[in-house]
Amino acid sequence: MNKKAKTAITPTRQEDYPEWYQQVIKNADLAENSPVRGCMVIKPWGYTLWENMQRGLDKMFKDTGHQNAYFPLFIPMSFLEKEAEHVEGFAKECAVVTHHRLEPNPDGTGLRPAGPLEEPLIVRPTSETIIGAMYAKWVQSYRDLPIKINQWANVVRWEMRTRLFLRTAEFLWQEGHTVHATEQEAVDETYQMLDVYAQFAEEQMAVPVIKGEKTAGERFPGADMTVSIEAMMQDRKALQAGTSHFLGQNFAKAQDISFQDQDGNVSHAWTTSWGVSTRLIGALIMTHADDDGMVIPPRIAPAHAVILPIYRDVSQRAEVLEYCKNLKAELETQVYGGRVLEIEIDDRDLRGGEKKWHHVKRGVPIRIEVGPKDIAKDAVFMARRDTGEHSSIPRAELLSEATNILASIQDNLFQRALKMREENTTEITNEADFRAYFTPKDVKNPEIHAGFARCYFSSEEEVQPLLNELKVTIRNIPLENNDEPGTCFLTGKTAAKKAVFAKAY
């Protein structure tokens, strides 16, 4: 590859953003489509990202008093029907199990479903109804509350148009489901978990997010309130990265989750649910990757650094490899972000350039190259994936600075993404500007959009026709810096809050 003329990924973001996204995933070996419609295969490098996200989130869930459990994959069709809005929201995209065995076709060729079920089962699209059925049994008294349980699981929502990590028929996620004696406690839980998600996204994934409340039209089916974190991708579209739902007493009433309080009165409980999914990997890619491929923040990187031994012939191999192994061992005594450093040595028999670009495209934060000349001066060649900066540095300096360099990469990625979002966010106060902002200007790059608009709006119903026309959505109503009333950009009426408007995934 000619480094000067080309990028490692073709096309670039500017040339064809959606295709660039697919190519980053392919070149980093993160995932691929499977022969099963809409279902993806998450490959080892991508799955380790998910494992690292799980580890970080799981610790935060446990630190806030939650426990893990596991509930059935299947939901009886009648359970889904209990909450009217809920079934409305999910009935159109359910995988339905109707039979429990296969038998040979009468003509002897191939198989057909047999053993019809009395009641069809739905593969869970989310588990409020099956978990609620258990909670109704478990909750009798105020002493049984709160229940704070999380589940790591796969879910299925039948999607017609799928895209790796962003929208797939099956995806992996966690879903928290809690039950509380009071409304206030459930509302507090809802916000607490949103804070957990925001902190995780910003501190671990280096993805800046806006915390806010969804409008009524964008709420989770059956919720009284949905709050979300929204991130800006590099095409300036928004991606909803996590949601937390205050379900009021809706599910408790539909499923009779009720308890006797200290005075002997029986009331319905208050519930919440909250989730993030493998979609976060899509957010990670579209926040940090560049035209040379994946860029992974050190705190969730499967490997913090890769060491490439460089030698011309076998006679040099032993010495170089020994030096690399010692370096790896010394680096792996260090801790960054609560994790012992993980260092790879890539001694495969490949051309140096091919090997280098392999790790660039995979997004390893630090690349170290060691050859006989480096060893002679007890130095190494080091390159940062985020900035491309590279230099020869003394081995001792690498060892003393390694965790600082990782911290600097982590911080740089966050600041770079934040700057990008701020540069592409504007305040809009009238319809003409709004229309202009969301009308594509560059016909050659129709997939690079304008960005976020923060606008006062008086009512979701009144702005909806314009949003439909422009294919723009209200992402959320930010929770922070949003207390001053103003004037609706469209109607001129007084409006209590600003919302973030954007095109979205």
Next chain:
Amino acid sequence: MNKKAKTAITPTRQEDYPEWYQQVIKNADLAENSPVRGCMVIKPWGYTLWENMQRGLDKMFKDTGHQNAYFPLFIPMSFLEKEAEHVEGFAKECAVVTHHRLEPNPDGTGLRPAGPLEEPLIVRPTSETIIGAMYAKWVQSYRDLPIKINQWANVVRWEMRTRLFLRTAEFLWQEGHTVHATEQEAVDETYQMLDVYAQFAEEQMAVPVIKGEKTAGERFPGADMTVSIEAMMQDRKALQAGTSHFLGQNFAKAQDISFQDQDGNVSHAWTTSWGVSTRLIGALIMTHADDDGMVIPPRIAPAHAVILPIYRDVSQRAEVLEYCKNLKAELETQVYGGRVLEIEIDDRDLRGGEKKWHHVKRGVPIRIEVGPKDIAKDAVFMARRDTGEHSSIPRAELLSEATNILASIQDNLFQRALKMREENTTEITNEADFRAYFTPKDVKNPEIHAGFARCYFSSEEEVQPLLNELKVTIRNIPLENNDEPGTCFLTGKTAAKKAVFAKAY
């Protein structure tokens, strides 16, 4: 509860073993049946056991060079048909997805499946066929081999008679799937993973196991060789706790997983698969639990010890609780079995007896009680769950001895289980003894069986009628201490190996 007269679990193992098993699970709050036929809910205390098993196994998989990935939940029906024995083995117990949405019934009441799929999808009962389809794409050259991937996932096998943890329609497991260039390498992998399972069962779960090869009739559908670990439960039945399969070239041929070697020749690869499941929790319960409930080996216990603050009135509470918290903090600086000690304090407002028995029934390895009198002499009351031994010991001694006590509990549980197995294993050399051994003697306890019989046998076909009659199975042909030929207990013919015969779960 009257300790002298009763046990915490009713009935006892002797009185009604199957019901005792259900009651241990219920009283330890490990799991329960769900409203979905055959599917269980794994509750937090039970799920933490699974998490600890996952952590231990996952490390061993990674230390032996495996990576995790994730493959689709669904398998197209046609994929299952490719390997003849495989489909024969699983077609009778498949959950079949035939529709992708729900629509209202024509009369407006309730829902019905809609959107029929062109090809039905099977919820994976195991993933050889879907993973093999990906491997066929990924493997081109010898440079692509070996592939050593593991998946943590849920699977579904429609079972008519289910029992918590032992046999459920949905269960959680891991499935390793590897591809190799040579037969020898695949065979070595098969045995290596059996060793991993055996080591995990014995060292972490304190469950002694017999490693051996399955007879042809008991092999995994489509395998050339299946090896298993078998454990003896306290009713002296065998439980298959893990299996590792050498699949030969069967799946590689069915799915065309082939590669070009260094000389340019193309051949089919050699594959393996291996798995353990939440069934291991059933093995754990039936190996260690007693008539007072669950007993958990320290190395996989969710908590190593529980501290119960004992006080009569609120005036004593602060001092006692402070003492307990300090004790917890000091214990949690210690490490046992590679894990920092996890100590619970149970300060709930419950009667002391109720609280004590709660933790006995949950199986926490060490129970510590602290009251004002203990504090006065800087001592604590300590009880071991495994032996029931209890005494007052100086605080300093508890701190210095804690990890030794845990090691002693772990070892005692293993030795106790091993002794139980050895006392209930016999060598049998003729049919009359075999019949007598496997004919229930105690009509009051039909569920307590004789145990294991190690017998020479000349052929599976020849012994099968007798086994069917007695409801006995060949568990496996032990790999160790089994090189001397002998005489078949049934036919009198020369036999190369002994097998373990037993009634089984």
